[in-house]
Amino acid sequence: MxxxxxxxxxxxxxxxxxxxxxxxxxxxxxxxxxxxxNPVLMKKPSSSGFRLKRVLISSAAAIAACLLLLFGMNYYESYMAPYSSIFLTINPEVRMDLNRNGSVVGLAGTNDDGETLIEGYEWKGKDKVTIADELVDRAIEMGFLSEGGRVSFSIDTPDEAIFQEYGVELRSKVTEHLDGRITVEIEIFDYSNSSESSKEEQPEKVSSSPSSLPEKSSAVTSDKTSSQIVSSYSGGKGESDFKPTAGSISDHTPSSSKPSGSNTDYSDSDYGENSSMASSQPPASSKPVSDNTNYNDGNTNYNQENQNENETDDTDYSSEEQEDQESDYEEKESDEDE
Amino acid sequence: MNEEQLIIQQVYKAKENMQKADELINDYMPFIKAETAKFLRRPPIEGHDDELSIAMIAFHEAICGYARNRGAFLKYASMLIRSRLIDYARKEMRHSGAISLENGSEKEGTSLSDTLADQKNHSEETDTREATKAEIQELRKQMEGFGVSLTDVAENCPKQKRTLDACRKALQYAKETPDILEELLRTKRLPISKLVQGGADRKTLERHRKYMVALLLVFTNGYELIRGHLKQVMKGVATK
Structure with missing residues (x-):
């Protein structure tokens, strides 16, 4: 040019x-x-005002992106991420994933029958109780569930309050739903407990709280007892019966976290025979204790805790046990010294 | 410290006024020469080395682009001068393979340019140059009546293609309606409200008021040679 x-x-x-x-x-x-x-033209550098504007705009965009991410995470946490799960087991087993707010975010069959049961079932936007009711209806239709059958809800949640809430709600609503049509047993389990009772204890948990081990075994027994009691109630009597049932739920849930609390609950609960049943099963509770000698090494509190428990339960039994354990403990110590 | 402040004040004044910038460059000529000498590894000769002119225009750029938050002015200017000189050297590298016409050939005493046949008519060229010079002089005088200098126009000139097109469109409209040019000459003011009727954006025209004045003046009377140079301006509009 x-x-x-x-x-x-x-x-x-x-x-x-x-x-x-x-x-x-x-x-x-x-x-x-x-x-x-070919002249050498003057290049006008962009003025500082424009640069500042650009910097401002880009930083604002960056902040907006960060906020979006943050709130997106928050949203995901509260609405999308599964927080607790409910395993509905008849024979078909189905898992419901729930978010923090208790809305259902996922439904999956965990065995073949479970997959057959939820095939073609539209669960989105429905409440967990509605889903449970409809799934039970489907199970009846498909012939999985008949008169005198058993429906168990296994609730897996990190929060105890949620466990109780869901347990009570599911039990009452499903019973109400089935009332007058067929009679089935409805059981509520804490998933973590039931899995522990069926599977081997996880080593991490054992090492973190060795003292809670004997309680776990008792929790298992209480599970059994509660389900037995439940079976007597669940024949569709009346709604007033559900109160003590809720109590039975609270009975065995704290066992994993609050060992001493469970004991007091036992004595407080209405079931006189229940506590007697628990105390009348020394062989069951003694079994894990005898296994337990391994855990003595690192924990001196163990004896004390045990003492507390034994005081409420059975003094004779506790003194025996304690002596055994102490002697074990001393032996261990002497071993270590050598 | 005080001296540094003084330079910055001068630079900020020179930003608004090209005349002041010219003065500042005059004051800092030794600095510019020193920077060029650093690059050339020899003292530059005024009026001979293109590098010196480039260093000066780079100093202009430094004045325009400087801001307080960019540190000391002279360091900034020195950096800009160096990078512009490097740019220029790279551009010139493309021609490094060519032989200069001024260089002597095998025979001593005669340069290559002397052996080539003269293609242009030198006297004619100088004539047209003189004529153009006179025309430009005339234009400058006329523009002075409007309070506009060519430097102002250069600073006010649209940079974006779209803006340039908008200005051309307004010019085209003005050429079709001689009233506008008449009014411009009579009132010594740009009749923007009339120009807007041509379809151009009012704000664009207002922002480039000085440029529009120069462009319209070129297309009033006379200035045949400048108009000849600007043939492309009208071509671009006519094809649309």
Whole structure:
């Protein structure tokens, strides 16, 4: 492109290009009126105001993105991420995933029959109780569930309050739903407990709270007892019966976290025979204790805790046990000393 | 410290006024020469080395682009001068393979340019140059009546293609309605409200008021040579 030199200054020249632009360029010994090619044009650096604006805009965008991510995470946490699960077991087993708010975010069959049961079932936007009711209906339709059958809800949740809430709700609503049609047993389990009772104890849990082990075994027994009691109630008597049932739920749940609390609950609960049953099963509770000698090494509190428990339960039994354990303990210590 | 403050104040004044910038460059000529000498590894000769002119235009750029938060002005200017000189050297590298016409050939005393046949008519060229010079002089005088200098126009010139097109469109409209040009000459003011009727954006025209004045003046009377140079301006509009 050809440029016409319009004006010459000592430090710069003004050129006019063919498109009508007036430009400032280096004055490479130009003369006014000359036509030149390949001038060195002045580049105008972007003004600082524009830069500042750009920086502001980009930082605002970055902050917005961060906030979006944060709230997105929050939203995901409270609405999308499964927080607790309910395992509905008849023979088909189905898992319901619930978020923090108690809405159902996922439904999956955990065995073949379970998959058959939920095949073609539209669960989205429905309440967990509605889903449970409808699944039980489907199970009846498909012939999985008949008169005198058993429906168990195994609730897996990190929060005890939620466990109780869901347990009570499911039991009452499903019983109400089935009332007058067929009679089935309805059981509520804490998933973590039931899995522990069926599977081997996880080593981490054992190491963290060795003292709770004997309680776990008793919790298992209480599970059994509660389900037995439940079976007597669940024949569709009346709604007033559900109160003590809820109590039975609270009975065995704290066992994993609050060992001493469970004992007091036992004595407080209405079931006189229940506590007697628990106390009348020393062989069951003694079995894990005898296994337990391994855990003595690191924990001196063990004896004390045991003492507490034994005081409430059975003094004779406890003294025996305690002596055994103490002697074990001493032996261990002497071993270690050597 | 005080001296540093003084420079910054001068630079900020020079930002608004090209004349002041020119003065500042005059004051700092030794600095610019020193920077060029660093690059060339020899003292530059005024009026001979293109590098010196480029260093000066780089100093202009430094004045325009400087902000307080960019540190000391002279360091910034030195950096800008160096990078512009490097840019220029790279651009010139493309021609490094070519032989200069000024260089002597095998025979001593005669340069290559002397052996080539003269293609252009030198006297004619100088004539047209003189004529153009006179025309530009005339235009400058007329623009002074409007309070506009060519430097102002250069600073006010649209940079974006779209803006340039908008200005051309307004020019085209003005050419079709001679009233506008007449009014411009009579009142020495840009009749923006009339120009807007041509379809161009009012704000765009207001922002490039000085440029529009220069462009319209070029297309009033005379200025045949400048108009000849600007043939492309009208071509671009006519094809649309």
């Amino acid at each position: 050809k440029y016409m030199v319009m004006e010459c200054h000592p430090s710069y020249a003004i050129l006019l290009d063919k498109e009508g632009r007036f430009l400032i360029a280096a004055n490479l010994r130009y003369e006014v009126g000359q036509e030149v090619t």
